[in-house]
Amino acid sequence: xxxxxxxIGQSGGPTAVINKSLAGFIKSSLDxxxxxxxxxxxxxxxxxxxxxxxxxxxxxxxxxxxRTPAAALGSVRKKxxxxxxxxxxxILKKDEIRNFFYIGGNDSAETANLILEGAxxxxxxxxxxxxxxxxxxxxxxxxHSPGYGSAARFVAHAFQGDxxxxxxxxxxxxNVLMGRHAGWLTAASMLGKSNQEDGPHLIYVPEKVFDIExxxxxxxxxxxxxxxxxxxxxxxxxxEDGEYFLQTYAKEASSELAGKKDSHGNIQLSGSGALGxxxxxxxxxxxxxxxxxxxxxxxxxxxxxxxISEVDSEEAERVGSYSVxxxxxxxxxxxxxxxxxxxxxxxxxxxxxxxxSKVAKGTKEMPxxxxxxxxxxxxxxxxxxxMPLTGGIEPKTQLFV
Numbered sequence: 266x267x268x269x270x271x272x273i274g275q276s277g278g279p280t281a282v283i284n285k286s287l288a289g290f291i292k293s294s295l296d297x298x299x300x301x302x303x304x305x306x307x308x309x310x311x312x313x314x315x316x317x318x319x320x321x322x323x324x325x326x327x328x329x330x331x332r333t334p335a336a337a338l339g340s341v342r343k344k345x346x347x348x349x350x351x352x353x354x355x356i357l358k359k360d361e362i363r364n365f366f367y368i369g370g371n372d373s374a375e376t377a378n379l380i381l382e383g384a385x386x387x388x389x390x391x392x393x394x395x396x397x398x399x400x401x402x403x404x405x406x407x408x409h410s411p412g413y414g415s416a417a418r419f420v421a422h423a424f425q426g427d428x429x430x431x432x433x434x435x436x437x438x439x440n441v442l443m444g445r446h447a448g449w450l451t452a453a454s455m456l457g458k459s460n461q462e463d464g465p466h467l468i469y470v471p472e473k474v475f476d477i478e479x480x481x482x483x484x485x486x487x488x489x490x491x492x493x494x495x496x497x498x499x500x501x502x503x504x505e506d507g508e509y510f511l512q513t514y515a516k517e518a519s520s521e522l523a524g525k526k527d528s529h530g531n532i533q534l535s536g537s538g539a540l541g542x543x544x545x546x547x548x549x550x551x552x553x554x555x556x557x558x559x560x561x562x563x564x565x566x567x568x569x570x571x572x573i574s575e576v577d578s579e580e581a582e583r584v585g586s587y588s589v590x591x592x593x594x595x596x597x598x599x600x601x602x603x604x605x606x607x608x609x610x611x612x613x614x615x616x617x618x619x620x621x622s623k624v625a626k627g628t629k630e631m632p633x634x635x636x637x638x639x640x641x642x643x644x645x646x647x648x649x650x651x652m653p654l655t656g657g658i659e660p661k662t663q664l665f666v
Contacts, residue, residue: 274307276369280412282581288331289585306339334568370399402449407603414577414654417453428464436556444499464495475502612653
């Protein structure tokens with residue numbers, strides 16, 4: 266056992282399997298660190314010394330933790346200031362904590378990297394590791410992010426049900442999904458399709474320019490041919506100038522949504538049904554007499570307990586455990602844990618560790634070959650990539666209408 270202390274926090278949006286990573290970390294830490302400390306609400310808890318003794322948890326408690334969605338320690342969205350970093354490093358020095366772990370997405374990786382750079386500038390020897398999680402699947406360097414597989418599974422199943430509903434009642438349904446810069450979750454809506462007539466019939470992602478006139482024409486064409494239309498839209502759809510459609514509309518309407526940002530400088534896109542309602546209103550004006558509805562999936566995508574992917578769950582625990590292995594057994598003093606897909610008949614990913622700076626803040630968009638070049642659709646390459654992560658999606662029951 267290393268006679269050192271380790272601290273861990275959770276940051277950013279929760280997922281269905283983020284606690285699997287925490288449980289994997291705890292189990293691997295028991296024989297490797299003298300003290301294992303959890304910080305409530307990530308960086309905020311570290312700065313206020315709001316700690317939990319994770320080594321005191323029983324096996325049953327760790328097991329139950331691993332089966333619980335959302336962030337058990339509490340999460341936070343906070344970009345540290347220079348003052349925050351100085352204060353944190355002072356706390357870590359006084360408490361002799363030299364092993365820092367942070368579970369989160371690209372903003373969390375940036376936070377971990379800022380702390381690492383701060384420690385180096387003060388000649389404070391410590392190890393800093395980022396454990397990946399995000400339903401957006403937009404982390405660089407890794408094949409995919411723990412949390413995505415379960416969220417994708419939920420989205421696919423939700424669209425199966427929503428398509429059946431729309432087929433039964435006829436009409437047009439627009440569903441807005443998370444995805445600021447990348448359309449991974451929106452693309453996952455297509456994983457439950459059994460044939461071309463199944464919804465969603467159209468998907469709109471940030472990787473492709475969103476033009477409202479083209480959108481209205483495409484919806485109208487599907488509605489004319491099928492008598493219904495199911496649409497999946499990423500919250501981050503943008504015009505040709507790179508401006509978010511919601512923000513552009515909010516400015517024109519003098520809405521209070523325009524310009525709102527979080528501490529990392531991200532424009533607020535979710536938190537309301539504004540985008541879906543706006544698109545539904547525009548479609549209603551264009552297609553008279555059509556029954557048009559919109560839903561924003563919002564937080565439902567993140568921590569839905571009844572639809573967790575077994576593959577996602579296993580990998581989430583593995584990256585948490587591997588972070589301890591890299592910290593204690595390798596010569597690395599920092600890094601971000603990644604999953605690397607093996608070229609084999611059966612799906613499997615190895616774990617590895619890359620430089621923190623390669624992951625911090627950056628965004629991985631969907632590759633060109635995953636999106637159809639001539640219509641708002643995904644390709645077979647995307648199906649082959651994403652389906653294993655969900656654990657498989659069963660075809661829905663046949664309808665007679």
